[in-house]
Amino acid sequence: xxxxxxxxxxxxxxxxxxxxxxxxxxxxxxxxxxxxxxxxxxxxxxxxxxxxxxxxxxxxxxxxxxxxxxxxxxxxxxxxxxxxxxxxxxxxxxxxxxxxxxxxxxxxxxxxxxxxxxxxx
Numbered sequence: 001x002x003x004x005x006x007x008x009x010x011x012x013x014x015x016x017x018x019x020x021x022x023x024x025x026x027x028x029x030x031x032x033x034x035x036x037x038x039x040x041x042x043x044x045x046x047x048x049x050x051x052x053x054x055x056x057x058x059x060x061x062x063x064x065x066x067x068x069x070x071x072x073x074x075x076x077x078x079x080x081x082x083x084x085x086x087x088x089x090x091x092x093x094x095x096x097x098x099x100x101x102x103x104x105x106x107x108x109x110x111x112x113x114x115x116x117x118x119x120x121x
Contacts, residue, residue: 002055002119005045007112009023011037012050015109022088024107026118028081039082042118047078049121057101060116064103072096106121 008029017038018024029041052072055066070093076082077099086094089102 001119001121002051003045003047004070005042005118007116007118008041008043009036009114013038014040015112018107018109018112020072022106023084023086024112025084026081031080031082035108040112042081044081047120050074051077051099057099058117058121059107059115060111062103062105062107062111064101064107066099066120067091067097068093069101070096070098071093073099089115099104105121 014024025039027035027039027041028044028069030044031039031041051066051069057063057064057066067089068091073083076097084095084098085101086098087101087107090100093100
């Protein structure tokens, strides 16, 4: 396991990004208020190793293959628990902070609840 943390909350606009753009912005739960409004917040936890293409990200009971990792995502996730989880798949990140994901299931608002685990293997 490279990472494990639990969701502690989310901002009013965070679920809108999931519904409209198919991505989530995640931050440690010490994010500034203006960023917390657009983010899913999670406990600060240590990242063990590098996030790589071929790893698996799990939110609750739903698993997603990591298909690409933006050049900035490694640093921001390690320092602030911050990245944009982009569920569009694809081999090239849209932006440097994106982690591209694909899976058999669709992440929904019901999956984003306090206490739900986020892990990377």
